[in-house]
Structure formats: C-alpha cells, structure tokens
Amino acid sequence: xxxxxxxxxxxxxxxxxxxxxxxxxxxxxxxxxxxxxxxxxxxxxxxxxxxxxxxxxxxxxxxxxxxxxxxxxxxxxxxxxxxxxxxxxxxxxxxxxxxxxxxxxxxxxxxxxxxxxxxxxxxxxxxxxxxxxxxxxxxxxxxxxxxxxxxxxxxxxxxxxxxxxxxxxxxxxxxxxxxxxxxxxxxxxxxxxxxxxxxxxxxxxxxxxxxxxxxxxxxxxxx
Amino acid sequence: xxxxxxxxxxxxxxxxxxxxxxxxxxxxxxxxxxxxxxxxxxxxxxxxxxxxxxxxxxxxxxxxxxxxxxxxxxxxxxxxxxxxxxxxxxxxxxxxxxxxxxxxxxxxxxxxxxxxxxxxxxxxxxxxxxxxxxxxxxxxxxxxxxxxxxxxxxxxxxxxxxxxxxxxxxxxxxxxxxxxxxxxxxxxxxxxxxxxxxxxxxxxxxxxxxxxxxxxxxxxxxxxxxxxxxxxxxxxxxxxxxxxxxxxxxxxxxxxxxxxxxxxxxxxxxxxxxxxxxxxxxxxxxxxxxxxxxxxxxxxxxxxxxxxxxxxxxxxxxxxxxxxxxxxxxxxxxxxxxxxxxxxxxxxxxxxxxxxxxxxxxxxx
Ligand SMILES: [Zn+2]
Numbered sequence: 001x002x003x004x005x006x007x008x009x010x011x012x013x014x015x016x017x018x019x020x021x022x023x024x025x026x027x028x029x030x031x032x033x034x035x036x037x038x039x040x041x042x043x044x045x046x047x048x049x050x051x052x053x054x055x056x057x058x059x060x061x062x063x064x065x066x067x068x069x070x071x072x073x074x075x076x077x078x079x080x081x082x083x084x085x086x087x088x089x090x091x092x093x094x095x096x097x098x099x100x101x102x103x104x105x106x107x108x109x110x111x112x113x114x115x116x117x118x119x120x121x122x123x124x125x126x127x128x129x130x131x132x133x134x135x136x137x138x139x140x141x142x143x144x145x146x147x148x149x150x151x152x153x154x155x156x157x158x159x160x161x162x163x164x165x166x167x168x169x170x171x172x173x174x175x176x177x178x179x180x181x182x183x184x185x186x187x188x189x190x191x192x193x194x195x196x197x198x199x200x201x202x203x204x205x206x207x208x209x210x211x212x213x214x215x216x217x218x219x220x221x222x223x
Numbered sequence: 224x225x226x227x228x229x230x231x232x233x234x235x236x237x238x239x240x241x242x243x244x245x246x247x248x249x250x251x252x253x254x255x256x257x258x259x260x261x262x263x264x265x266x267x268x269x270x271x272x273x274x275x276x277x278x279x280x281x282x283x284x285x286x287x288x289x290x291x292x293x294x295x296x297x298x299x300x301x302x303x304x305x306x307x308x309x310x311x312x313x314x315x316x317x318x319x320x321x322x323x324x325x326x327x328x329x330x331x332x333x334x335x336x337x338x339x340x341x342x343x344x345x346x347x348x349x350x351x352x353x354x355x356x357x358x359x360x361x362x363x364x365x366x367x368x369x370x371x372x373x374x375x376x377x378x379x380x381x382x383x384x385x386x387x388x389x390x391x392x393x394x395x396x397x398x399x400x401x402x403x404x405x406x407x408x409x410x411x412x413x414x415x416x417x418x419x420x421x422x423x424x425x426x427x428x429x430x431x432x433x434x435x436x437x438x439x440x441x442x443x444x445x446x447x448x449x450x451x452x453x454x455x456x457x458x459x460x461x462x463x464x465x466x467x468x469x470x471x472x473x474x475x476x477x478x479x480x481x482x483x484x485x486x487x488x489x490x491x492x493x494x495x496x497x498x499x500x501x502x503x504x505x506x507x508x509x510x511x512x513x514x515x516x517x518x519x520x521x522x523x524x525x526x527x528x529x530x531x532x533x534x535x536x537x538x539x540x541x542x543x544x545x546x547x548x549x550x551x552x553x554x555x556x557x558x559x560x561x562x563x564x565x566x567x568x569x570x571x572x573x574x575x576x577x578x579x580x581x582x583x584x585x586x587x588x
Contacts, residue, residue, distance in 0.1 A: 087331030
C-alpha cells in the first residue's frame with residue numbers, strides 16, 4: 001500500500017507513505033511558510049516522486065488534508081489532490097488536518113488521555129478539536145473541529161501552533177508550540193486507520209466559516 | 224517532458240480568474256470544446272461576484288468541467304500536447320484554484336504548462352477558425368487593437384504580436400464597466416447581473432432624457448494628440464455611478480416616480496459613448512485599423528451598435544467573436560496557449576505564482 005498524502009491547511013506539505021517503509025514514511029517535504037502553496041506544492045511533489053523513484057502506477061491511494069485551515073491555502077492542496085486523482089485514475093480520500101498533530105501527540109512521551117489540538121485560524125481565532133487517547137490506540141476525535149477564540153477553549157493541554165501563538169491564555173505544550181499539520185503524519189494516520197479497517201471520509205473541505213459575504217440591505221431612500 | 228509539436232498542437236486551456244470555471248480544448252486554431260461552469264447564480268443575492276464563493280465553486284467545478292471538456296472534444300489527457308492556464312490578472316483566490324489544478328495536471332501527465340495572461344487570451348480567441356471570423360487562421364491582422372469590456376476589466380490594447388508584444392493604451396482607473404452596470408442595476412432595483420437587465424430596460428427609455436457625465440473627458444485629462452493628458456485613453460465610471468445615485472435620490476426627494484427606463488437608457492448611453500469614443504480615438508491616434516471587441520459586456524446591444532457605427536466612420540474594421548467566446552472561458556486560454564506553442568515559446572514550468580495584477584505586457588510567464 002503506497003499513499004501520496006498532501007496537506008496545505010497551514011504549511012504546504014506532501015509525503016509518500018508505505019506499509020513497507022520504516023515508520024511508514026518513504027519521504028516527505030514541508031515548507032516553513034504558510035503563504036506560498038501555489039508555487040511550491042507541485043514542484044515539491046514532483047521532486048518527492050522523482051527522489052523516491054515512484055511513478056504514478058505505484059501509487060494506490062491519494063489522501064488530502066481537508067482542513068480546517070485558511071481557505072485559499074487549503075484549496076490549493078485539495079485542488080492538487082483532486083486533479084492528480086482524476087488524471088491518474090486513483091482513489092482519493094480526505095482526512096481532518098488536525099489529526100496529523102493528534103497522531104504526533106499520541107506518539108510523544110507523556111501524552112495525556114485527553115487534549116486539544118489548535119492551529120492558527122487568523123483573525124485572532126484558532127481552529128481546534130478535542131481528542132482522547134486510550135493506551136496504545138489511535139487518538140479519537142471527541143469534539144470538533146471548531147473555530148473560535150483561544151481564550152474560550154476548554155481547560156485542557158493544547159498542542160500545535162495555534163496554542164503557541166496564544167500561550168498566554170491556553171495551556172500550550174512547549175514541545176508542540178510551533179507544530180503545524182503535515183502530510184507525513186496525516187498519511188501515517190490514514191494508513192493506520194485503513195489497517196484498523198476504518199473508512200476515510202471524502203475530500204470535502206472543512207471551511208467552518210461562511211464566505212463573509214453580506215447580502216446588501218435595501219438602499220436608503222432619500223426623504 | 225516532451226516539447227509540444229509546433230504545428231496544430233492540441234492544447235487544453237484552464238480559466239478561473241473570476242466566476243467562470245472554464246476548460247477548453249483547441250487543435251491549432253480549431254476549437255474542439257469549450258466547457259464553462261459558472262457560479263453566477265450564487266452571487267445574485269449579493270449583487271456582485273463574491274471572491275470566496277467563486278473560489279469555493281471553482282474547487283468543486285474543476286474536475287467535472289475538465290471531464291466534460293475532454294469528452295466533448297473526444298480526446299484523452301494523453302493526447303494533449305500542452306496545457307495553458309490563466310495565471311492573472313484576476314481574483315487571487317480564484318486564480319489559485321485553476322493554477323494548482325493546472326500544475327497538478329501538468330505534473331500528472333508530463334505535459335508542458337503555459338501560464339498565460341487572461342486579457343491577452345481575450346484577444347487570442349479571435350484567432351480561432353469560425354464562420355464570419357476574418358481574423359481566423361494563424362495570422363493576426365497588422366495594426367490590431369482590442370477593446371475589452373467586462374465585469375472585471377475595461378481596457379484598450381494594441382497588439383503587435385499576440386505572443387510577445389502587447390501594449391496597454393488605456394484602462395479604467397476605478398470600476399470596470401460591468402461593475403458600474405451591476406451597481407447601477409442595484410440602485411434601480413433591476414437585479415444581477417446588471418448588464419443584460421439595464422440593456423433590456425434601456426430599450427424602452429429615452430437616452431437623452433438625462434445627461435450623465437462622461438468620466439475623464441475634460442481637456443485637463445485628455446490633452447491633445449501631440450501633448451496627451453494623463454488619462455487620454457483611460458476611463459472612470461465611479462463618478463457616473465454617483466451621478467445616477469444622486470439623480471434617483473432627487474426624484475425620490477420630490478416624491479416623483481423614478482423614471483427607471485430613462486435613467487437606464489441615459490446611463491447606458493453615457494457608458495457606451497465614452498467607451499467607444501475613447502477607444503476609437505486611441506485607434507486613430509495609434510494607427511489601429513482592426514479592432515477586436517471582447518469581454519462579457521460585448522453582449523450589450525448598444526455597445527455593439529455604437530462601436531460598429533463609430534468604427535465604420537473611422538475606417539476601422541471591427542471583429543466581434545461569438546458571445547460564448549467573449550465571456551470568460553477556457554477556449555480562449557487554449558487558443559493563446561496554442562499560439563505560444565506554435566511560436567516556439569518555452570513553457571512556464573510548475574513553479575510560477577499566480578499574479579492577480581499581472582500586467583498585460585506579460586503575455587506568458
Ligand atoms: Zn475576462
């Protein structure tokens with residue numbers, strides 16, 4: 001089973017995940033910045049495939065992060081994944097992007113039984129979700145994803161870059177204060193879910209916010 | 224990545240700069256398919272294009288539109304020689320969807336990708352072989368200009384070479400003409416999109432009933448042919464929109480019924496008069512003898528009529544492509560892409576960024 005995973009909910013990232021590889025990850029890349037997805041994603045995937053000597057025929061499944069994340073960036077990954085899946089005639093599934101961080105928390109030492117994952121939603125808000133952990137198992141989504149002010153989060157330890165930004169108001173985990181969702185962890189999560197016989201959702205984006213458009217009110221009449 | 228053949232290349236074009244998701248396929252100058260999915264209906268209640276709504280619609284429409292376009296043309300992705308995509312100008316978030324999809328398509332298929340200018344593509348569509356299209360074939364006429372009028376743009380261009388020499392002679396300095404139509408239609412309660420609504424209403428009105436201002440027509444902006452002013456070939460429609468609003472308010476304040484048809488006719492006359500007079504002036508003073516009319520507002524009956532009249536009296540030959548090729552579409556992107564391939568111009572690769580304000584002088588990135 002070889003998965004091409006893509007996530008652009010925060011940074012742009014892609015990974016090749018295989019159940020034959022050590023730790024599952026054949027190779028991966030991730031940018032640092034959150035604003036150059038359209039430039040770097042396609043060249044990044046091109047290099048990733050070439051570097052691993054993988055051709056489209058080797059890929060069994062494409063998995064894309066479906067957010068939540070800033071809209072324009074998020075769409076660049078989903079548009080890329082959907083088009084690759086069409087052109088290569090491969091199945092496509094989606095996974096909530098915060099799951100990527102949740103998996104990394106579960107694999108870290110001293111992970112609590114219940115925790116939050118948060119990323120930057122801009123406009124002074126965070127995207128967040130609550131997870132529970134039972135010994136040795138995959139993290140389970142217990143609530144979310146939501147978008148809201150950091151100060152309004154439940155009182156639980158918070159992991160991810162969304163906690164780092166608002167460390168003064170949330171219980172931010174120091175080791176995870178810069179952590180963004182990335183395709184390598186997302187792909188590993190997808191592989192683990194499939195191995196456990198679970199279904200993965202489709203690639204519908206999780207915007208969580210409306211488009212902000214205002215229906216104009218009636219024109220004021222001059223009296 | 225193999226270079227595309229220089230003659231009769233099969234090119235797939237992708238357009239997503241505003242609210243139309245377009246995928247078109249051409250072979251050289253022959254149109255094979257032109258599939259467009261519009262999110263216009265979703266913008267009606269807002270009275271104008273909402274960029275985020277347009278972007279969401281592009282994401283969901285792209286693959287089905289691509290599939291339909293390939294099916295209509297009767298070709299597969301393997302058959303395609305090159306891919307072209309609008310990389311600007313346009314709405315940033317909307318462009319991003321088409322550009323990412325185009326890059327993924329290029330990556331998946333190994334085909335060369337051309338990032339092209341949306342405005343120049345409006346001209347490129349005029350090169351497609353169509354009945355009644357005198358510009359058909361591989362050669363553009365000498366002394367060619369283009370007048371582009373739509374909800375997103377109002378420009379007059381001079382085209383010396385469609386692949387590498389396009390000059391912006393003039394443009395709107397504020398609203399696009401189509402935007403002005405939308406705003407005035409809202410003022411008059413005529414619905415969205417404003418262009419067809421006002422055009423229809425204007426037919427029953429008297430265009431001379433009210434005199435609305437012609438923007439940037441004063442001598443200080445115009446100057447003379449020898450010493451042109453700062454906006455000789457430029458347009459401005461925001462003052463006109465304000466004038467219409469004042470006019471409506473005055474009727475209301477007097478408790479009189481608003482003469483909607485007359486206002487629509489007079490507004491349309493002001494827009495069309497200033498667009499065509501400045502366009503023809505720019506043509507005469509720049510030796511342009513053939514003018515292509517493009518953009519969605521080319522559908523406007525009065526604009527076509529007056530542009531035709533004024534071009535005829537100035538000895539300018541007017542070309543108006545079929546309407547479905549005037550509005551934003553993928554075929555125009557493919558048509559320009561094919562011209563670039565046939566001219567031996569190199570592809571753009573997959574590392575370029577979309578540019579919402581791409582200058583018209585940049586035909587391909
Ligand atoms: Zn256009």
